[in-house]
Amino acid sequence: MKKIILGIFDFTDCEGCQVEIVGLKEKLLTISDKVEIVNWRLGQKKARWDKFDVALVEGTPLTQEEIDLLKIIRAKSDFLVGLGTCAALGGIPGIMDKEERQKWYEKIYGPEYKGRGIDALPLSAYVAVDFLIHGCPVNEADLTRVFSDLINNKKPTYKDFSVCLPCKLADIPCRLLAKKPCLGPITQGTCGAICLKGGNACYGCFGVKEGANLEALLTILNDFSSKEEIENYFSMFLKKSKLI
């Protein structure tokens, strides 16, 4: 069987999603039997640029060079996958507003400094994206599922359940019933409710689930949370993404 030609690319981010790829361990070896990684700056020196069956792109294209490179990768790829919340939604870097950047360049680097970053936006702000592997960071279950689909020439699909499903299955007391904010009901649930299992809230890093009832969640949140608190939750990972 012909191996899938894969490129793994990273723009501005923490590289934690690539760490999760390495974290696949033995599975990564199995994958590398079926997939030829022809370009992966973090993992190898060898780098081919001709054509990719699949491109995995991590991070937000923050600088002009990254935006240009993203367009080149798009043109050379049959199937482009956004890897992780920064690529999918803008994520943590997206908390910074474009209009505020100059002020912070001056505060952090001084008045002479010329910033390189333009705005932390998801990949979809610049190119068509074929699929998104969500998460800050992405998790093993999603990575293996998508790799398995790609290897078997199957188009990966999104799962139709929210974070509430794995949260309930794990028997975790509902935050909303305890009048504590949570974005679980509107968020895709393939994370397995990992943050709630750790005792934390859900800030929606797996992206808004298709058909989510945002209005209903806002009504509940407005009952016991201040506007500022609600904004704090919705601005953690989702500030630069279209909610519905």
Next chain:
Amino acid sequence: MIAEDFIAKIEGHGALNIDWTKKKVRLEVLEGERLFEGILVGRPAKDAPWVTARICGVCPIAHNLASLKAVEAAFGIIPNRTTILLRKLMEASQIIQSHTLHLFFLALPDYIDLDSGLELAKKNPKAFKAVLALKGISDEISQVVAGREVHPTTTITGGFYKIPTKKALADLAKKLEKNIKASLIAVNLFKKLDYPRYNIELEFVSQTDNKNYPGYDSEKIISSQKDSSSIDNYKTDIAEEVRKNSTAKFAKYKKREVMVGALARLATHQNHLDPACKKLASLVNFKNPFHNNFAQAIEILHFYKSAQKIIEVLLKEELDPKIIHPSNHPSLKGIGAVEAPRGGLYHEIHLDDKGKITFVNIITPTVQNLTSMEKSAQAILDQSPGIAPEEAKRLIEMLIRAYDPCITCAVH
């Protein structure tokens, strides 16, 4: 700058610029600025450890811990003993995770002529199995204590949302015992490597508590030149310089280029190493920056042993899950310092009286190492007259990887 110019197998985007007419080496850092010090301002203090973990996917625990310490100092919180022990366990797992990833996937291919760390599976299956065991066990410690292998979910200012059960800790102890051989295989492999031989005068800087091998507890900053600083003076003594065309700053310690990280910790704290490591440490050449990789391998063994000891202590004690709340009249200003895998990390935070963040400053290890990397690269060029440009480029890129730079941290 085109994509091909970025140095492969380092975290983040950096390029090497050698001016052959002047024989000068410059590092260029072109990673995008995420502006974390701005992102946090206006947000509640509780967000700082959660957000700053995401500065780096390779050392998220180090940022999480430094930030927790900074916020706790600002709130006048003194966490309980269980919390401190669990955090030290997180720190140990972080160093094993990060060093394993760097040594085997990024650095080792240089020494044994591989392109990618994955090729080790065929070339040396025994070593590859050890790598997977080390990555596996360190990820598992992070999962049990911090909730996840990357980006902690259980930690909170003042303690933990959730602490592990004794059963989970006992299971970890068993797995550590079972896999101890993996850490020995790793360190023996790096003991036997043929490192490029260079003699370069290096000054080493590390945080210390004067009692233990550096890690979570840091009371001051010391240098191998018998110099020292209070952590409170981190910002003046580790001064950052902004360079044109570089998104990372370049720092010096009291105006001198210094090296931080594994080799620096080893140079300044040999006496505090686990007994299993002492003989190995005597084989390290502290004038050869490539030996940073050997030092990292020794630290894998040291922190492996240290994780075992911490769990042993935790299993004997009653675990206290209590989260400590802010004191009545906190200073609202705090500094959190920990030794991250790559060296001394500093988070400073200021809050207003409602607990909202008004100021953040972060100095990362790689920012301190960038100046030392340039100095050592220059020394290689100066000590190798007549070297072919391609060979010089290969050696210097290998040197940069040996320093284990994290550009994503450096820019943040």
